[in-house]
Amino acid sequence: MRAFFVAALLAAGSLGSAAAWADTVEVANVKYETALDLAGQKLQLNGVGIRYKFVIKVYTAGLYLSSKAGTTAEVLAAHGPKRIHIQMLREVDGNELGKLFTKGMEANAPREEFVKSINGVLKLSEVFASRKALVAGDNFSVDFVPGVGSTLQLNGKPLLSEPIKEPEFFSALLRIWLGDKPADESLKEALLGLKKARR
Incomplete structure (x- = not known):
């Protein structure tokens, strides 16, 4: 009888671990929750995937939506709040990262969308330029809530005094990773759920 109870407890423990594992996805030793609440x-x-520069892992990225989307058009058209979450895997100069993001938005967004995003692009560049560097372990999220705008958090702390109101900004931002000239083609496919992230 005692052996039965021990076996039952072990089985329950393994089920608990499996359930806990199912609530997160791990990539490059970074855990991403499979679901979260944003704006209710x-x-x-x-x-979720990894941004590589040659063979070097630079950061991980996870995309959150209210419903699954498998194409860039579906992501951009998706209703409700959205979040892109980045976690650094190595040190990157803050000013350089801001410039890369700006170039990525300009290269991928339609001109009219980019022009309407300028206010947000400048604010994003200022935020990164004000930091000497982002180091391994630093993370930032950009959240978009319809009717409110986009907010930016670094290591969980808000960085803007008010949201970036232009909805075009968030769309242009997402195109860095999901546009026709993405930062990393493999990461694009991973964010769209088309393939598992490279480890």
Whole structure:
């Protein structure tokens, strides 16, 4: 009888571990929740991946939406709040990162969308330029809430005094990773849930 109870407890423990594991996805030793609440709505992890520069892992990225989307057009058209979450895997100069993001938005967004995003682009560049560097372990999120705008958090702390109101900004930002000239083609596919992230 005692052996039965021990076996039952072990089985329960392994089920608990499996359930806990199912609530997160791990990539490059970074855990992403499979679901989260934003502005009172439930979002699910659409995809997660790693940004490589040559063979060097630079950061991980996770995209959260209210419903699954498998194409860039579906992501941009998706209703409700959205989040892109980045976690650094190595040190990157803050000013350089801001410039790369700006170039990525300009290269991928339609001209009219980019022009309407200028206010947000400048604010984002200022935020990164004000930091000497982002180091391994630093993370930032950009949240978009319809009717409110985009907010930026670094290591969980808000960085803007008020949201970036232009909805075009968030769309242009997402195009860095999901546009026709993405920062990393493999990461694009991972964020769209088309393939598992490279480890």
